[in-house]
Amino acid sequence: MRVSDDNLAADEPAAKGPSSQSSLDTTRAVLLCVAFVVVLLIAIVPLTKRDGAVPGGQSADAPVTTVPSGSTPATTTPAEKKKHQAAAEAAVNKSEVQVQVANGTSTAGIATTVTTKLMNLGWGTLPPVNASSTVPSSAIYYAAGKKAAGLLLAKELSLPASSVQPLTTSVPVPGSSGDDLVLLVGPDLAS
Numbered sequence: 001m002r003v004s005d006d007n008l009a010a011d012e013p014a015a016k017g018p019s020s021q022s023s024l025d026t027t028r029a030v031l032l033c034v035a036f037v038v039v040l041l042i043a044i045v046p047l048t049k050r051d052g053a054v055p056g057g058q059s060a061d062a063p064v065t066t067v068p069s070g071s072t073p074a075t076t077t078p079a080e081k082k083k084h085q086a087a088a089e090a091a092v093n094k095s096e097v098q099v100q101v102a103n104g105t106s107t108a109g110i111a112t113t114v115t116t117k118l119m120n121l122g123w124g125t126l127p128p129v130n131a132s133s134t135v136p137s138s139a140i141y142y143a144a145g146k147k148a149a150g151l152l153l154a155k156e157l158s159l160p161a162s163s164v165q166p167l168t169t170s171v172p173v174p175g176s177s178g179d180d181l182v183l184l185v186g187p188d189l190a191s
Contacts, residue, residue, distance in 0.1 A: 091148065092148050092149045092152050094121070094122045094123045094124070094149070094152070095122055095123070095124050096124055097123060097124050097146065097149045097180045097181060098124045098125070098126055098179055098180045098181070099115075099118055099123050099124065099125050099126065099153065099179070099180065099181045099182075099183055100125075100126045100129065100173065100176055100179040100181070100182045100183070101114045101115045101118065101125065101126075101128045101129075101183045101185060102128070102129050102130065102131040102172075102173040102176070102182060102183065102184050102185065103128065103129070103130045103131060103185055104131040104133070104134055104135035104138070104172070104184045104185055104186050105134055105135075105185060105186060105187055105190045106134060107187075107190045110185050110189070110190045111128030111129060111130065111185060112128045114128070114183065114185050114189060115127075115128045118153075118183075121156055123153070124180075126179065129173065129174070129175075131172045131173050131184055132172040132173070132174060133172045134186075135172070135184055135186045136186060136187070137163070137186040137187070137188050138157070138159055138163060138183070138184060138185055138186040138188050138189045139163050139164075139165060139183075139184045139186070140153055140154050140159065140163055140164045140165070140181060140182070140183050140184075141164075141165055141166065141167040141168075141171050141176070141181065141182040141184065142164060142165070142166060142167055142180070142181055143167050143178075143179065143180050143181070146180045146181060147164065147166075149180065149181055150164040150181055151164050153181060153183065157183075157189065159188075159189075167179070167181075167182060171184065172184070
């Protein structure tokens with residue numbers, strides 16, 4: 001005797017044939033594949049940089065991690081670093097920064113010439129002096145809290161940022177320990 005769906009009671013489930021089971025298995029397989037792809041993407045995205053490069057390769061916009069002594073790491077891109085430096089330089093009131101210019105060359109009067117140039121650029125200056133020794137290149141020494149001013153001065157004089165260093169007692173300029181900035185003029189600024 002053949003049973004049709006019409007003969008089943010309302011509370012009896014219809015018999016599932018092979019086609020409905022196959023459809024259910026296909027749906028499960030598709031959902032499983034989609035879930036796998038999503039998990040794979042979540043795992044891979046942190047392993048690539050914004051430009052799609054794989055970590056370990058260097059690009060111009062790659063983040064640079066710096067760790068100042070006694071602090072936690074901070075990651076910045078070169079563009080962000082320039083932006084922060086520009087903001088720090090903008091906050092420098094040049095007229096309030098006292099710059100001591102010291103002649104570190106054998107050219108007489110160069111400290112006076114550079115002091116006049118700095119006054120014309122708006123810097124606060126102290127009377128020019130001679131260094132206790134000659135130096136191979138110009139350097140800018142900054143007191144605590146005056147690094148941004150030192151970097152701005154270097155930029156205005158076309159000196160490299162590497163010429164800007166903390167002011168210590170080893171600077172060959174007598175009486176400079178209380179100055180904001182000390183510009184030790186070398187042959188590169190004497191011409």
